Amino acid sequence: MRIKPFAAVAVAVPLLAAPLAVLAPPALATAGPPRVPAGTTAAWVVFDRQAGRFVAARNAHRKYRSASVVKILIAIDYLERRASVPREDAALLKVMLRASDDDAASAFWDRGGKGRIIVRMARKLGLSDTAPPPASQPGFWGYTSLSAYDIVRTYRYLLDTADARVRDTILGHLRQAAPCGTDGFDQTFGIPDAVPRPYAVKQGWSGFGATPPTRCRDAKALGAPVSWIAQRSTGSGVPDYGRPVLHTTGLVGKGERYVMAVLTAHPAGGTWSASVKRITAIARGLYRDVTS
Template sequence: MKPLAAVPLVVAALAAPAHASEVAKPPRVPAGTTAAWAVFDRQAGRFVAVKNVHRKYRSASVVKILIAIDYLEGRKSVPPADARLLKIMLRSSDDDAASAFWDRQGKGRLIVRQARRLGLSDTAPPPASKPGFWGYTSLSAHDIVRTYRYLLDKADARVRDTILGHLRQATPCGTDGFDQTFGIPDAVPKPFAVKQGWSGFGTTPPVRCNGDARAVGAPISWIAQRATGSGVPDYGRPVLYSTGLVGKGERYVMAVLTAHPAGATWSSSVGRVTTLTKDLYRSLPS
């Protein structure tokens, strides 16, 4: 399989609308918040919005896409039990499911395999001292968009349809009880495919989500992700990520990554990332 063709991330390459006044100004990043984003326009074949695209963040649950790719590309058939794990891992961001695949597939070695295969320049395994912490994988907005483009343009149809099929049916709630409708789900018109990520807000949601995922206590594997670490991007700051396919015909591939001030509340952080995502979407060419 040939590597995914690179698209230069330069301002001159950004698509411009016929009338600049028709497009809103780029999003304003709130004070104390660090943000990065990348939006690839599949219709134009170019990036139309970029900011800090190679800045590294700890992955939180966004890494579950790479875990799924690695698992599916390593076998021709999926046992029913594993199919159920993939479903809940991708739709409801289940952490025990992610940990099961992570351990079986060699932990950080799966990240090395996928980074090489997909050409991910900013993606690396967790620190050597934290091999079981899949949420400490480093990645960037650039690499997330590249991963979605790989699924859309290069991956085997079985792999593509399984993963994107689940992301198109993401549940409102994660299995840890956190509401995962921030960012894209609250900012962009349906339909969309979405994979969210969050870390640093404790193990108990401030308000229990009432969606259709099973609402249980935070899994032990996710509690482990909160353990003290070093060499982890933005460790000590809560992070929220909203990534996916949006627009008519899934025209845009979008990744919005944010790190919030230490001690920031869930509600205030969710409000910031959702407003930022909404402003970003409004700024895109129509």
């Protein structure tokens, strides 16, 4: 069945709206310290859980294609629609969340109804900028649109609202994210390289080609085919189509005090190494700014 493009959901379900709406300011301030290089588009949001407020934001509601960050929503949807998880699916969740495995994500995506997963999650979590892939590309979960604001809201849902079973499963895996994705790309850019441990992270990348410039060699994470999202980049209605994107998101600071999302789009033809340096510098500057 063809999936119609999803309009941004403005009203959250009552379960989520009360605790999050109180803490969400009507307009987020713009943080200044991190420098964004020419040709790079960047957005970020940082929420201080201890203070109960947003402490940094830039382009908070700008839409980016999700790349692998959408795997968090896929996991939430899967876990909340069943009381127990078969051993085989538990293994798929583990490799999808820790090593960003694309085949595992595709298995859950197909079973969950593809874009209907995003429709359900956007409505339930009150995500204002999140929409499924274009109707012409229903199988491309990495073409989901989302924003830094919505990613932070998703982490807050896991921390404050989700059932403990769902929260502990997903965040437990993100706290043990592998250095390497199963496609051979190094996942230690952004937060892992810029912020002291401990942290829980979900990274995303797309548009850098099928072969990583320097193959990551974590034997536990390797073994799957290269990312098909990186190989098949056709279609329209996709944010930053034709430009590589790189995202770093997660929980950082002592006691996981901060929820951080940094999304970036880089110049067409931009290299992996240069893009990694840019987003890591932004994450480092942002962390120093909010913790100083």
